[in-house]
Amino acid sequence: MTAILGISAYYHDSAAALLIDGDIVAAAQEERFTRKKHDARFPRNAVDYCLREAGLSPTELTYVAFYDKPLLKFERILQTYMGVAPLGLRSFVQAMPKWLMGKLWTAREIRKELPGYRRRVLFGEHHESHAASAFYPSPFEEAAVLAVDGVGEWATTSLWRGQGNELEPIGEIRFPHSLGLLYSAFTYYTGFKVNSGEYKVMGLAPYGEPKYVDRILGELFELREDGSFHMRMDHFDYLAGLKMTSGRFDALFGGPPRKPESELTQREMDLAASVQVVVEMAMERLARHARKVTGCRYLCLAGGVALNCVANGKLLRSGIFDDLWIQPAAGDAGGALGVAYSVWHRYLGNARAATGRDRQKGSYLGPAPDREAVRSYFDRIGAPYREVPDAELPEVVADLLASEKVVGLCQGRMEFGPRALGGRSILGDARSPKMQRTMNLKIKYRESFRPFAPSVLEEDVSEWFEIDRPSPYMLLVANVREDKRIPMTPEQQALFGIEKLNVPRSEIPAVTHVDYSARIQTVSAETNPVYHRIISAFKEKTGCPVVVNTSFNVRGEPIVCTAEDAYRCFMRTEMDNLVVENFVLEKSAQPEFKDVGDWREEFELD
């Protein structure tokens, strides 16, 4: 038996993943256990979980591998400070202690956290780990691979050709020129949190007009035909300073950055729309270049930018490649899985045979609630519940959804990656016109403009959306089909920006964005049978195979992991029902919930 533990840590979204004989046994992000969003500390809880899932101790691990090369990254940082000195002192003083006290001694830290592990600690390259996380679990025997993120060691974008168990590097674009950092700069400028709020910019984009595209391409970001790009660094401050943009950037877009939590104006919406267009253009050119250079028919994507599902959807529709496969944990968390795969296939030389189906197991790779433990927890806290036989559970949940109840669902293994896919989800009726607003403001406590995603039965997806293939990981955006849309009146068409929000646009308004798009998750009976049966029962009752699926958390909180987390979140919000495995709870029947302090202060706003 060969057991390989992959670890990513110290930047954001630390995680652990365990491969046994090339098969993913477990993977989880540390934030789910520590309840600190994007937790970057060593993933000791995630490692514990992975080992426990396999029944292994650290001494039984064959290899432990870290997802990047600390010394190369440190070299890049030192060269950057030399390149900008005498500027950069404040940033230098803040960054160096973290390096000197921890990041540089990663192998030592790993050994300290894994007592008994005596073998070699291996190190992959950051982009190699991303590329491996996209290619090795993919269903393709041969594919072009693009890794696009903020920055790794030096690479910010890299192109690979994967075949069998080999990953051949072809080219890279280097720091400080970065598509991910460009998007993060606009995230910062529009008043959202960097490394966290990028998906809000993506959600805001459809409310705006892309009126700044020419300015971005002319003044900030030079994009060449082969997808390579160059940034004018005098408009950005991330080399020397503690913020993303400089005074020149402010001057270019007519004012300072929006203050976090202040009112969103049309300018932010237009900026979001513009940078989204630029990223889509860049991704399309990168893909064309990849196709030309590799000659492959399929494309695999990873890196934070691959979480931009709007760009992914457009890439798919462009027809450059026959099909795409995107690593569900495309950010740094997925690097843990990638480096473990790299060690299995490249370092140990094990063969890889594509089967036509991916090896990600639906990304349900985390811990599952133990029914006895759940029962004893609810008994201990005196929470009234109804235990429903497994066969009846889908009917019960479908009934609740059909009566416009908002249901928290915590069943089966937790998802690996930022998306809730029916393991830790809040569900609602997609047909309800008031559902988006209710869920945003009363359940999630987040900005009202943010859209919700649909979960749809895999076999019905083409009847409701303009897409002809599964999207199991909620990483592709497609439009609602024309025949399901509601035509807009001339008055509604004249609405601008956020005013568009309250206009019902289709038969499933809760999941239809203002541009008729939807971030689709197709649900298969193979990977999540319980969730599939719930939606099937809902379809039986209503004729609609689509439900609203949003992550089981409130704003700023990591997605819930355990029954305890789920119950806490359930009681803190205006959710109507909670389903943990086959235990169904009703809010009105619950005893008064005594919270510890103000939970709104517990979770830092994202």
Next chain:
Amino acid sequence: MPGVRSDNPNQLVGAATHRDLYRFEDPAAERVRLTREARKLSLGFLLIFGLLFGLVGFSANGLWSKDLFVAFDSEHWPADDRVDDPNLFAFVFADATSAPVERVVPWESAAKEAAPAASGSTRVVVVVGRERRALLVAAAAHGGGPPRAVRFSGGDERPVLDGPHHAWEAARLFGVVPIRYFVVGGLVLGVLSLIPPLGRSIYRFWMAAIAHPLSWINTRLILGLFFAVVFVPAGLWLWVRRKLWPVEGDPLQRAPRPEGSSYWHDARRREPTHFRRWF
């Protein structure tokens, strides 16, 4: 591997329960950690102060002296011998030469803190001069009557010691090893071990009020100095290079390239053994 793949398929698909996964939430574990840290802190104090006082003591014993010494404590000398008379001693070294003794210092006059000699013993420090870096084979007191063999506690042979070695030897012989500081430190450590809450409180106070503020200030001072001394000159040199050679001279490649060229860099293919390296 036992316990990994059993007949129960559920073992690999969600069998792990997570009631006890939250290591950070366990107050008992946190208390244990703090107690351990408090002990480490006390041990640190013990070592630091022991070392400090030890150095002081050894200095008094001639740590920095450039002379060579023979220090001994012999019961074969009656207390009434005139041990401060250099003529009473004769030394024979391994190179078969004899050497004159420059002076003899009764220990009691050199170190006030020295423990009293055992009854009937005499302690002396004999300065034999720097040129004698050899093994003292025998020493004898003479002058007048027949030479008396000097027997040392460790035998007949004794090295001629320079300053630092002598300091230790003298301290060991004459009872000024800073044992008292280790005893006090050990007692403190023992008390802190017996009363863990006290240790934890002291540790928390030390870390919050002293260690963290000191480290915050030191870090900024040292790193600021390092930045000024190393990075600023290097940065200025790179700035000049960038002005002279805009593309090749800048590691950050900030200058745009000519129309028609590409910003792609060739990627280097690495052998699988690269995983063994952290660079």
